[in-house]
Amino acid sequence: MLVNTIHGEMDDSLLVKKEGSIDNDNEFTTWVEYWLDGELVHRSAHVTLKTSLFTQLEAAEIG
Amino acid sequence: MANTQSLCTSFLGELMTATHNFGASPIRAASTADTFKAALYITTATVNASTTVYSASNEVNGTNYTAGGVTVTNGNIPNATNSSATAGVAYWTPSASIVYSNVTLSTAFDSVLIYNSTQSNKAVAVYTFTSQVISAGDFSLTMPTNSTTTALVRLSTT
Numbered sequence: 708m709l710v711n712t713i714h715g716e717m718d719d720s721l722l723v724k725k726e727g728s729i730d731n732d733n734e735f736t737t738w739v740e741y742w743l744d745g746e747l748v749h750r751s752a753h754v755t756l757k758t759s760l761f762t763q764l765e766a767a768e769i770g
Numbered sequence: 771m772a773n774t775q776s777l778c779t780s781f782l783g784e785l786m787t788a789t790h791n792f793g794a795s796p797i798r799a800a801s802t803a804d805t806f807k808a809a810l811y812i813t814t815a816t817v818n819a820s821t822t823v824y825s826a827s828n829e830v831n832g833t834n835y836t837a838g839g840v841t842v843t844n845g846n847i848p849n850a851t852n853s854s855a856t857a858g859v860a861y862w863t864p865s866a867s868i869v870y871s872n873v874t875l876s877t878a879f880d881s882v883l884i885y886n887s888t889q890s891n892k893a894v895a896v897y898t899f900t901s902q903v904i905s906a907g908d909f910s911l912t913m914p915t916n917s918t919t920t921a922l923v924r925l926s927t928t
Contacts, residue, residue, distance in 0.1 A: 733899065756912065759861075
């Protein structure tokens with residue numbers, strides 16, 4: 708498989724692949740890195756937002 | 771039957787479509803939805819509840835990233851769902867993931883500002899996440915489910 712890198716497309720057989728994830732109350736994030744001779748040549752990340760923002764509204768009492 | 775003091779849930783939804791105007795407002799050129807954009811900010815930026823408009827200050831900078839970010843896909847009209855005599859929720863979520871393709875963003879970033887590019891870049895919301903750098907890759911933000919409890923933007927009464 709060809710991987711887009713900072714040096715152009717490279718075959719993944721030449722690269723060291725690292726993957727990871729972060730899972731907390733706010734997000735689920737996955738990332739993938741490809742390294743060539745100790746140099747980071749590709750990194751992608753995908754964040755799934757879990758927490759929405761909301762505003763509480765209320766009607767004040769009259770009188 | 772009894773009367774109950776409450777904000778009308780329909781009003782919450784109509785806030786999201788600029789139906790009501792309690793003060794001076796911009797003259798809207800069209801009745802269609804505005805264009806919203808998503809800009810990324812580095813970890814040392816200060817975007818928060820006090821942010822009023824998009825700014826390029828401390829926005830990420832790198833290959834294939836255009837200042838101002840990307841346009842948010844808006845195929846969801848705001849919904850307003852009533853849950854009781856006093857409570858309801860208006861909500862909206864972009865209809866697709868926000869994607870920055872084939873970018874190199876070498877300075878760590880941890881937030882995205884959603885803003886209204888049709889209305890003078892006025893700010894909507896800031897969302898934070900674990901800091902990231904991207905090298906010749908994609909960065910995507912997948913949206914939560916568009917519902918009363920998880921939508922990206924919610925206005926609620928209880």
